[in-house]
Amino acid sequence: MSKLKKRIRYTMWMVFCSQVLLFAQENPEDIVLTEDKTENNFYESVKQRAIENYDKAIVAIEKCIQSDNTNPVFYHELGKNYLDLKQYPQAEQAFQKAVDLNPKERWYWNGLYDVYYQTKEYQKAIPVVQKLIEFDPNLKEDLISLYMYTNQRDKALDLLKQMEKEMVLSKTMEFYKLKIQESNAFAKPEKNQLEKAIKTNPKEEQNYIDLILLYSESNEEEKAFEVAKKLADAIPKSDWAKISLFKFYLLENNGAEASKTLLTVLKNDKVDMKIKQRMLNEFLLFVVKTNTYEPELMQAVDYVSSDTNVNSPLEIGKFYFNKHLFDKASIYLEKGLKKEPENFNTVLLLIQCYDKTQNYEAIVRLTEDYIDLFPSQAILYYYAGYANNKVGNYKKGKGYLEDGIEFLVEDVALEKEFYKLLADVYKNLGDPKKESIYLEKAKELEKRK
Numbered sequence: 030m031s032k033l034k035k036r037i038r039y040t041m042w043m044v045f046c047s048q049v050l051l052f053a054q055e056n057p058e059d060i061v062l063t064e065d066k067t068e069n070n071f072y073e074s075v076k077q078r079a080i081e082n083y084d085k086a087i088v089a090i091e092k093c094i095q096s097d098n099t100n101p102v103f104y105h106e107l108g109k110n111y112l113d114l115k116q117y118p119q120a121e122q123a124f125q126k127a128v129d130l131n132p133k134e135r136w137y138w139n140g141l142y143d144v145y146y147q148t149k150e151y152q153k154a155i156p157v158v159q160k161l162i163e164f165d166p167n168l169k170e171d172l173i174s175l176y177m178y179t180n181q182r183d184k185a186l187d188l189l190k191q192m193e194k195e196m197v198l199s200k201t202m203e204f205y206k207l208k209i210q211e212s213n214a215f216a217k218p219e220k221n222q223l224e225k226a227i228k229t230n231p232k233e234e235q236n237y238i239d240l241i242l243l244y245s246e247s248n249e250e251e252k253a254f255e256v257a258k259k260l261a262d263a264i265p266k267s268d269w270a271k272i273s274l275f276k277f278y279l280l281e282n283n284g285a286e287a288s289k290t291l292l293t294v295l296k297n298d299k300v301d302m303k304i305k306q307r308m309l310n311e312f313l314l315f316v317v318k319t320n321t322y323e324p325e326l327m328q329a330v331d332y333v334s335s336d337t338n339v340n341s342p343l344e345i346g347k348f349y350f351n352k353h354l355f356d357k358a359s360i361y362l363e364k365g366l367k368k369e370p371e372n373f374n375t376v377l378l379l380i381q382c383y384d385k386t387q388n389y390e391a392i393v394r395l396t397e398d399y400i401d402l403f404p405s406q407a408i409l410y411y412y413a414g415y416a417n418n419k420v421g422n423y424k425k426g427k428g429y430l431e432d433g434i435e436f437l438v439e440d441v442a443l444e445k446e447f448y449k450l451l452a453d454v455y456k457n458l459g460d461p462k463k464e465s466i467y468l469e470k471a472k473e474l475e476k477r478k
Contacts, residue, residue: 101130288325295332392416
């Protein structure tokens, strides 16, 4: 007997155990025959569904129902087959029967939800999901989506506020909340309600946060700033007060207070790393615009170094590189490379920064280290030869170039640069014959264009 069939037989044994007492007065041999026949039909249904013969699966499971019309397992299996055939009314009826027989089984409710979601009967889906939340609280996001689909925004916002007290909202949930609050029909009364709620209960942090967001979204920045200050006064330890004040300090070009607030938030383990990264990016733009507070930015980067999802120093290094601020870019790229030492693209960016700032000794050190790690990368040998030639190590440079040219694969542009550089190295070594040979090779490649 196969393992699958053994598992099914065991499942069926559990299903039928509860039914044995019903047959207690009957002939034991008749009971065995009935159970075997129903079990075989159930197995046949599962087998046919597995190979997508849904019609045959339905015939088999209906035979089980004829034998026992009080078993919810059979109706659930029937519903799954009708759902696969997109025969939604029959699927709904079957899943509903399973729920009626055993409302404590989550998967029967889940079958109903699948029917209503696929048919876009969102209003019908709402009470089903409300029931499913008892089994899995994470389905609150599904309920909010259903409220949005059915334009029940007040209910969606109430549930969002409840969730916000328990967790950090996902991007989708944040989007829904802002969308609700941006609604003209909703925003004004909501602002009034929140202002009254703050007066009634000044220690309820969430009311301040919601009001700050509402004012910010309607471009009433001064009012939002005032609410943030009230929050800071009412709840001095509030992380959200600091986050809100940070943004307003930046708007006022108050870099001293902004940097101080930023560092305070970054030290707090309770604040989500995504929020910290967003604040860091905003501060970076401020630093670039004002050309100030670079030490504070560097300190801030160190505070988020534990983030495994974002290599912040690397991203800031790329930002400065694209701005052609190569001195600053190299500092952050070095930090980024320490965090991801095998990131070859970072190595190349850092080499270019050193070249732009004429730090040839740094190129020598970097390329010599990374040739061991990437021994077949011709570009590293080129830069090693280039930098050694710049600092007067002509023989060493020649060696790197002659080794590296062996790793070139269909890269005519780089091969030409190798030859031109070798010609320059031999010129510096006082070998005009070799210089002429490599210049000629470079000219030959030039003709291939």
